[in-house]
Amino acid sequence: MGPLPALWGGLLDEMWGYVRGAGVQAGRDVMVYLVDVPNVEVGVDLEGELVAPWGRIVACALPRGRAATTVAPGALSREGVAAAHAAVVEWCNTNGHARAGVRWEVYDHWRDDDPDLFETAVFRLLDS
Numbered sequence: 001m002g003p004l005p006a007l008w009g010g011l012l013d014e015m016w017g018y019v020r021g022a023g024v025q026a027g028r029d030v031m032v033y034l035v036d037v038p039n040v041e042v043g044v045d046l047e048g049e050l051v052a053p054w055g056r057i058v059a060c061a062l063p064r065g066r067a068a069t070t071v072a073p074g075a076l077s078r079e080g081v082a083a084a085h086a087a088v089v090e091w092c093n094t095n096g097h098a099r100a101g102v103r104w105e106v107y108d109h110w111r112d113d114d115p116d117l118f119e120t121a122v123f124r125l126l127d128s
Contacts, residue, residue, distance in 0.1 A: 011042040018057050024048040032062065032104040045106070063102050067123040068092050075115040081105060084122040098127040 012029055019026045025047035032041040041060055050059040068091055072084035085103065092099055102125040108118050 008042060012044075015043055015057060018054055019044060019046070022050070024050060028109060029107040030062070030104060031107075032060075033102065035101055062104060063100075063125045065100070065128060066126045068097060068099075068126060069121060069123045072120040072122060073116075073118075075118055076107065076120055081120055081122060084120065085124070088122060088124045092124065092126070100125040100127050 008031070016026070026044040027047060028045055030041075030043050030045055032043075034040065043060065045062075050057075068088045070084050070087050070091075072080040074080060089099070091097075104123050106121045106123075108120065111117050
């Protein structure tokens with residue numbers, strides 16, 4: 001899987017530090033895979049506007065268009081997220097929907113009291 005899992009936490013820490021310092025309201029963590037080989041954008045969904053990008057932090061948007069989606073329930077795991085992506089691909093293949101190549105994940109807020117309530121939503125952009 002390469003170095004991405006080890007880098008992800010630091011990238012999110014950098015993003016959250018900037019967002020909190022800028023006073024922008026933000027929601028869940030997001031990772032967008034622009035192609036099947038790791039070319040990713042790591043970020044957070046914002047409830048406000050990112051006024052002044054800084055360093056590696058820039059404003060961007062989730063892909064627009066129709067998407068197939070499902071949820072990986074329970075504590076975050078590579079296996080669970082991989083199974084959710086596989087289920088979306090299988091659904092697309094079964095139902096004749098071509099995928100555009102872009103996919104993304106939106107991570108729920110962590111719950112120390114009950115990790116089983118955590119959910120990871122996975123999406124695959126569909127060709128129009």
